[in-house]
Amino acid sequence: DTAVSQTPKYLVTQMGNDKSIKCEQNLGHDTMYWYKQDSKKFLKIMFSYNNKELIINETVPNRFSPKSPDKAHLNLHINSLELGDSAVYFCASTLRDRPIYGYTFGSGTRLTVV
Amino acid sequence: QKEVEQNSGPLSVPEGAIASLNCTYSDRGSQSFFWYRQYSGKSPELIMSIYSNGDKEDGRFTAQLNKASQYVSLLIRDSQPSDSATYLCAVNRGNTPLVFGKGTRLSVIA
Numbered sequence: 001d002t003a004v005s006q007t008p009k010y011l012v013t014q015m016g017n018d019k020s021i022k023c024e025q026n027l028g029h030d031t032m033y034w035y036k037q038d039s040k041k042f043l044k045i046m047f048s049y050n051n052k053e054l055i056i057n058e059t060v061p062n063r064f065s066p067k068s069p070d071k072a073h074l075n076l077h078i079n080s081l082e083l084g085d086s087a088v089y090f091c092a093s094t095l096r097d098r099p100i101y102g103y104t105f106g107s108g109t110r111l112t113v114v
Numbered sequence: 115q116k117e118v119e120q121n122s123g124p125l126s127v128p129e130g131a132i133a134s135l136n137c138t139y140s141d142r143g144s145q146s147f148f149w150y151r152q153y154s155g156k157s158p159e160l161i162m163s164i165y166s167n168g169d170k171e172d173g174r175f176t177a178q179l180n181k182a183s184q185y186v187s188l189l190i191r192d193s194q195p196s197d198s199a200t201y202l203c204a205v206n207r208g209n210t211p212l213v214f215g216k217g218t219r220l221s222v223i224a
Contacts, residue, residue: 031209040216041200041216042214042216042217044214045212045213048211099208099209100163100165102150102160102204103160104160105157107156
């Protein structure tokens with residue numbers, strides 16, 4: 001059973017298109033995140049949700065819109081894709097009151113904008 | 115701006131040797147410290163977490179924390195070729211999201 005699953009694994013699309021990435025966790029965690037990993041492997045926080053409420057929104061263009069229908073799901077919709085959006089996007093989850101457990105990451109979505 | 119600094123490497127060690135990976139952080143209020151391993155094309159996986167000054171051992175891995183020096187390290191004893199990966203240091207304060215370093219690439223030579 002996959003703990004944190006992301007779909008799709010690969011996404012190739014043209015500039016200007018709109019795309020979505022989905023994330024689901026079956027760990028019973030209450031907090032979920034989107035991280036972006038660039039070509040130099042730098043993982044940067046984008047959004048943080050706790051019990052489907054947005055609690056952290058880092059400096060991310062408003063073309064990126066996360067949605068959490070429930071605490072087990074966190075989706076990311078990206079409008080008007082740009083070349084610079086090409087990266088690997090990771091979903092992660094944790095229990096807010098159990099920081100010692102760290103985060104569990106999904107397998108990532110490699111987005112390529114051409 | 116909270117920062118986590120790591121030497122990008124590559125750090126090359128012979129098989130069986132001790133690999134030493136280092137990390138410094140800028141936020142003196144940081145409370146939780148983590149080491150993640152990331153193989154090429156894969157997602158980060160948690161190796162160790164540490165909260166108190168001193169050493170914490172788990173199998174071949176030892177994490178060391180010195181809050182006064184704002185320094186955390188990871189030692190890998192008896193390094194194996196399968197340990198070759200990028201090692202990411204991450205810190206946070208309370209419930210804030212983890213801040214990651216850029217990672218150190220480790221290469222264990224057989």
